[in-house]
Amino acid sequence: NLVLCSKGIPQTMATFGLEAFLDEAGCKLVFYLHRVARGVSLSTTCLLSGFQAIKLCPSISRWMDHHIRFPKCIVLCCFLCWVLHLVVNIHIVRHVTGPVNSKNESMDKIYRYCSSPNPERLLFSVVAVIFLFTDGLCLALMVWSSGSMVLVLHRHKQRVQHIRSSRLSPRTSHETRATHTILILVSMFVSFHALASILSYWVTQIQNPSQWLRSISVLVASGFPT
Secondary structure, eight states, X not given: OHHHHHHHHHHHHHHTTOOSOOOHHHHHHHHHHHHHHHHHHHXXXXXXXXXXXXXXXXXXXXXXXHHOOHHHHHHHHHHHHHHHHHHHTTHHHHHOBOOOSOSSOOTTOOSSSOBOXXXXXXXXXXXXXXXXXXXXXXXXXXXXXXXXXXXXXHHHHHHTHHHHHHHTOOSOOHHHHHHHHHHHHHHHHHHHHHHHHHHXXXXXXXXXXXXXXXXXXXXXXXXXXX
């Protein structure tokens, strides 16, 4: 919700012609909250997928139940995700400025309601590597956990196949429906996030990107949190 509101509401207002409704402090706050919420959304989704996969694995789940309390562990991990992204995205407060009072959009003005000068090449490279590593790690863990859950469900379906065959039930098994749901969700998560990251990088690298490209980038970026 925070990701959608911090980007969707200002973008919608700018589309209807309100381009100077935020001052410099408002721009910094909106951009900072959006980046933090985006990172936390991805990280917590990855964490919860991992915990779900662990709970489905009998051997690991029994060990975890004896040594770690799951609710406390989840709360601690989510808290650490917030702290991590609050620190990593602090550079946004320095670089984002208020709206430019000019009808001519310069190459530095990425959004219609706020402006952001192009950062130094070294800073941009460091930040890009950090986000590429953290986002890539989260997506990889999400794919791994989803694959693990699908494998566990497939093995369980094979073990109980003889019981269901004796009932001659024509309905799709619960494991099959759960597998389809997992595969659809992880495919949407990875596709939306990867495409949004590519478009965001593209917009920042092109001189004077079109408003159509910016709008598409914002729309695709809202797909993951939605």
